[in-house]
Amino acid sequence: MPELPEVEVVKQSLNENIIHKTIKKVIVRNRNLRFKIPFNFENSIKNKKIIKVDRFSKYLIIYLSGEKICLIHLGMSGTIHIIYKKKFLKFTNASFYNSPCLPNKHNHIELIFDSLKIIYNDPRRFGFFELLKNKKDLKKRLNHLGYEPFDKHFNVKYLLKFFKRKNKNIKSFLLDQKFVSGIGNIYASEILFKSKINPNKKAKLLNKTECGLIIRNSKKILMDAINKGGSSIKNFKNTDGKHGTFQNNFYVYQREGLNCKRINCDGRIKKKIFSKRSSFFCNICQK
């Protein structure tokens, strides 16, 4: 689910809802996420105020009062839900602060504020919550990540230089977070379709024009997706439980066997596995 656009949607909604609020209580039901949540986690963030919620790549960054920073990754299946106290009390007499919200065994973490709480749900537990000491720590932690597609440094010169003497295909580079960060398997396929480039094409064979297309279309597709509330595959929902709609704009992802949507192209969408990940593409108009 969560690539850059989906995480951005979550970030915006968190900012609207929890900024300047104080964490009154923390419940951890399952510490075994990708990284084990230490036993002092709850006390470390209790009574801290939310300064701001930010995002880099697919990471959510919650700045807390007193310098500490909560870094969150949603992995493959993580979602964050907001439960409003008023609404909650309309439907039940249970205690807002103590009751295990909603019948879901994968609700692993709750941050409880006065008027609402946020719940982290993650069936596959590939996501994580990490507490960092300060900004310097954060910088170190995210140091391995490449530019976001929106960064001005993500330009033709950078691409050509990066691809030199490399042997991988372009699709795996788009998924390589050291090269460009924030793109995942869905948007990688969509970007390459829009750029008319075959996912299995060796990156070092791409010319300036093709690199330019990849850059422009990365920005465009991710922005479009953000504006449509992200893509809801399986069950991605935003914090209000609403679905995004960008999946309705997919040209290739999960369209195996269907006609190519490009005007004047008679192709059909193929699905092939390259470097262990499925790729969707039209083998007629993507060269």
Place this chain on the structure above:
DNA sequence: AAGAGGCCCTGATAGC
């Protein structure tokens, strides 16, 4: 240095 592969984990779906 670069690339391939394995692994973490649950759930949905397909095939028998």
Place this chain on the structure above:
DNA sequence: TGCTATCAGGGCCTCT
């Protein structure tokens, strides 16, 4: 119906 196999949007680690 109930079993098993396969696959899923990510990232980190190890080995060659």
